Structures are given as structure tokens and as C-alpha cells.
Amino acid sequence: MSVKITAVAKQLPKYARATKDILPLVEFWLEGQEERFKRKVLKIFENAAVDKRYSIMDPEDVFLKTSFEEKNDIYIKESIKLAEQSLTKALDKAQLKATDIDYIITVSCTGIMIPSLDAYLINSLKMKQDIVRLPVTEMGCAAGVSGILYAKNFLKANPNKRAAVVAVEAPTATFQLDDYSMVNVVSAAIFGDGCASVILSSYEEESGPEIKAEGMYHFFDTEHMMGFKLRNTGLQMVLDQSVPETIATHFPKIIHPFLAQNGLSIKDIDHLVFHPGGKKIVQTVEDLFEDLGKNINDTKDVLRLYGNMSSATVLYVLERFMDKNLPKGDTGLMLSFGPGFSAQRILLEW
Incomplete structure (x- = not known):
């Protein structure tokens, strides 16, 4: 099903x-x-x-x-x-x-x-x-x-x-x-x-990209990197400057084993539906993918047009792909990062 x-x-x-x-x-x-x-x-x-x-x-x-x-x-x-x-x-x-x-x-x-x-x-x-x-x-x-x-x-x-x-x-x-x-x-x-x-x-007759696989990846000993501290003045942002470098270090472990478990490599992925955490994170991800002929133009456009809207942002990127009427059989990889520190992944097939 x-x-x-x-x-x-x-x-x-x-x-x-x-x-x-x-x-x-x-x-x-x-x-x-x-x-x-x-x-x-x-x-x-x-x-x-x-x-x-x-x-x-x-x-x-x-x-x-x-x-x-x-x-x-x-x-x-x-x-x-x-x-x-x-x-x-x-x-x-x-x-x-x-x-x-x-x-x-x-x-x-x-x-x-x-x-x-x-x-x-x-x-x-x-x-x-x-x-x-x-x-x-x-x-x-x-x-x-x-x-x-x-x-x-x-x-x-x-x-x-x-x-x-x-x-x-x-x-x-x-x-x-x-x-x-x-x-x-x-x-x-x-x-x-x-x-x-x-x-x-989960109705078989309804259409849209199918979720083929999903998974989380947890970074050990990185609780300090991102989150909020509750102050009398509200929620104070916690954002360590090492986030982009940490993502870059772990990126191969985040992407390649997950795809391999599903019989794929990054070359098989047609669309990257990535959360735009900020300019530095976007640049980090783009640098890692440019040699593979992949782009994250929709991710960059969402950041430019709206900024980082935390959890909602990757859904803005997803909506852009949904509106493109992509060919049957196209694959997509959704990815976002968050406090913990963790990476969340979903494999899509149109």
C-alpha cells in the first residue's frame, strides 16, 4: 500500500x-x-x-x-x-x-x-x-x-x-x-x-508523489548547536556558527547510505527538495552537489522570496515541485535539519 x-x-x-x-x-x-x-x-x-x-x-x-x-x-x-x-x-x-x-x-x-x-x-x-x-x-x-x-x-x-x-x-x-x-x-x-x-x-486511487522511504539521522553531542532558550523576554535563538561545517562533515553519511538502502545513488535523484536554513547552509549544500550536476534553485528562491520560516520553509519548496506537474517516475529527495542536531529525509517518486 x-x-x-x-x-x-x-x-x-x-x-x-x-x-x-x-x-x-x-x-x-x-x-x-x-x-x-x-x-x-x-x-x-x-x-x-x-x-x-x-x-x-x-x-x-x-x-x-x-x-x-x-x-x-x-x-x-x-x-x-x-x-x-x-x-x-x-x-x-x-x-x-x-x-x-x-x-x-x-x-x-x-x-x-x-x-x-x-x-x-x-x-x-x-x-x-x-x-x-x-x-x-x-x-x-x-x-x-x-x-x-x-x-x-x-x-x-x-x-x-x-x-x-x-x-x-x-x-x-x-x-x-x-x-x-x-x-x-x-x-x-x-x-x-x-x-x-x-x-x-493512503487511498490507492488518489494521485501525487509517493513516499518511498523516510528516515532520521542524529548527530551525537550536538544539542548545543541549535534551538531556543526560554528567557523572561521570550524564546532566545541558539544558533552555533559551526552548523554549516558540521552539516558538510556529515553530509555523505546523511545522503548516500539512505539512498543505497533504497537501491539508488544521488545520480538517480531528479529533484532536491531541501530546506533553506540560511545563505551559508545553502552554499554548503550547493557546493556538495554542483559536481553531480544537481541544483537547489528552488531552495534558493524560497530563501530569497520569504526567508527561513523554520519548519514551514521546506514545504514552500515542496509546493513549487508539486506545481510543476513532474513526469511519472521522477524522484525527489526532501531534506531538512533541526535541533538535536538531526537531519530528516524523505524519498519521493512521482
């Missing part, structure tokens, strides 16, 4: 600003800092390979002294809206009703809400009262792929069922106003807000 991805749909927040238009706000935030430091920070924003980003709050409000409570309240309110809009779009693409979904997985790491997002969606969309729900809250950027992986395993065990994965993230709500560290600066320069939903099915 096969499990297929039948639809993907994104939803962007209502606020948007080009990077060049954010720079004056960054300069205002940097008042009182050394001139050399100011120039360095502005250069980081200009060279982040992000032309535009979207956010759940007006960019001016990001740089105000709002409390963790105030920002988290905005996160809850706007996340529910974005998730409902995104899931409705995905259901429309798949020509389904909300009551056709048997399993819902919601993914987010940039705010805190209990009950979790799925409970709100079940009520607002009047989904099944016996729907199975799973919130995934602490896997960071990797969780978009993780959610699909969990949905696939549920559907594999349950023929003629459907699942929805909804990833919504608002990294702008985690910006630390009084933190002038490079980690806070770099995360502000590369991250944006966004939401995306995926519909999966």
Missing part, C-alpha cells in the same frame, strides 16, 4: 517588507552601538540572500519593547488564522472537505499555546470528532519533514485514510530587543514568518 502527498498549500502573513526597507528600522534599533558594529550588522542583513520577508506583526512593532506575553498572544491569534487559511487551500487543491481528514499533525516551535493549534482547527473547520491529533512542538526547522514522516507511518498502518500536516512559524515573535549578539542579529536577518499545509493519502 502506498502513501502519497496529494496537495501542498502555503499561506503568507499579512505584513511584508523588502529587506532594504527594514534597514532603517535596524539602524534605529542599533542607536547607541559602536559605528563599526552598526556597519557589520547592516551588512549581514544586506548579504543574507533574503530579499523580502513576511511577518505576523508590523515590522515596526517587532522593534518595540513588547513583552513575551504580548508577542505570544499575537503568535496564537495569527497562527490560528494562517493555519486555517492554509489548510483550507490545501483541502481545496485536493478537492476534499475538512471531514475527509482522519489525522492532523500541527507543527510549530516559535510560540507556546495550549491547547495546541490542531484543537482550534478541529473546531473552526468542523473536522471529525474522532480525528487523531498530534502536535509537534520542539523539532525546529526539521519538523516540516518530521510531520510528513509521522503522517506517512500512520497512513501506512491505516489504508484508505487521509492526514493533514500544518506547519506555522513566526520567528519574528522571538526577536530579542535587548540582545545585540551575533546569533540574534543573524537569525533576524535570515528568518521570516509563514505557514504551509500538506495533505497525504
Whole structure:
């Protein structure tokens, strides 16, 4: 029995600003800092390979002294809206009703809400009262792929069922106003807000790329590399500068054994559906693949157009491939990285 991805749909927040238009706000935030430091920070924003980003709050409000409570309240309110809009779009693409979904997985790491997002969606969309729900809250950027992986395993065990994965993230709500560290600066320069939903099915007659295999790869002794610290001021980003180098070191072990287990090599993969973690990570991955004649142009485009939206970002890349009407038999490799440190992989066949 096969499990297929039948639809993907994104939803962007209502606020948007080009990077060049954010720079004056960054300069205002940097008042009182050394001139050399100011120039360095502005250069980081200009060279982040992000032309535009979207956010759940007006960019001016990001740089105000709002409390963790105030920002988290905005996160809850706007996340529910974005998730409902995104899931409705995905259901429309798949020509389904909300009551056709048997399993819902919601993914987010940039705010805190209990009950979790799925409970709100079940009520607002009047989904099944016996729907199975799973919130995934602490896997960071990797969780978009993780959610699909969990949905696939549920559907594999349950023929003629459907699942929805909804990833919504608002990294702008985690910006630390009084933190002038490079980690806070770099995360502000590369991250944006966004939401995306995926519909999966174990109905044989429904079409879409089939999930042929999936797997996780865990890096030992790397818990310090990525994540959040919970402060009185909110969720403070943890992002070690060694992340790109660590990924490059492990990359052969992440890719080649996984493909070999499925009788393939990287030369057999037609499409790379990779999460754009940031300019340095994108460059690292691109360098590793350029000799094989592969490109990650869609990954770079998503980073440029929207920034890194944590778990939702790889789903934006996936939507671009879904919209291309790819030939039957084409293969794709989904890959994302997240706190732990871990890599999540999915092998697709159209």
C-alpha cells in the first residue's frame, strides 16, 4: 500500500517588507552601538540572500519593547488564522472537505499555546470528532519533514485514510530587543514568518508523489548547536556558527547510505527538495552537489522570496515541485535539519 502527498498549500502573513526597507528600522534599533558594529550588522542583513520577508506583526512593532506575553498572544491569534487559511487551500487543491481528514499533525516551535493549534482547527473547520491529533512542538526547522514522516507511518498502518500536516512559524515573535549578539542579529536577518499545509493519502486511487522511504539521522553531542532558550523576554535563538561545517562533515553519511538502502545513488535523484536554513547552509549544500550536476534553485528562491520560516520553509519548496506537474517516475529527495542536531529525509517518486 502506498502513501502519497496529494496537495501542498502555503499561506503568507499579512505584513511584508523588502529587506532594504527594514534597514532603517535596524539602524534605529542599533542607536547607541559602536559605528563599526552598526556597519557589520547592516551588512549581514544586506548579504543574507533574503530579499523580502513576511511577518505576523508590523515590522515596526517587532522593534518595540513588547513583552513575551504580548508577542505570544499575537503568535496564537495569527497562527490560528494562517493555519486555517492554509489548510483550507490545501483541502481545496485536493478537492476534499475538512471531514475527509482522519489525522492532523500541527507543527510549530516559535510560540507556546495550549491547547495546541490542531484543537482550534478541529473546531473552526468542523473536522471529525474522532480525528487523531498530534502536535509537534520542539523539532525546529526539521519538523516540516518530521510531520510528513509521522503522517506517512500512520497512513501506512491505516489504508484508505487521509492526514493533514500544518506547519506555522513566526520567528519574528522571538526577536530579542535587548540582545545585540551575533546569533540574534543573524537569525533576524535570515528568518521570516509563514505557514504551509500538506495533505497525504493512503487511498490507492488518489494521485501525487509517493513516499518511498523516510528516515532520521542524529548527530551525537550536538544539542548545543541549535534551538531556543526560554528567557523572561521570550524564546532566545541558539544558533552555533559551526552548523554549516558540521552539516558538510556529515553530509555523505546523511545522503548516500539512505539512498543505497533504497537501491539508488544521488545520480538517480531528479529533484532536491531541501530546506533553506540560511545563505551559508545553502552554499554548503550547493557546493556538495554542483559536481553531480544537481541544483537547489528552488531552495534558493524560497530563501530569497520569504526567508527561513523554520519548519514551514521546506514545504514552500515542496509546493513549487508539486506545481510543476513532474513526469511519472521522477524522484525527489526532501531534506531538512533541526535541533538535536538531526537531519530528516524523505524519498519521493512521482
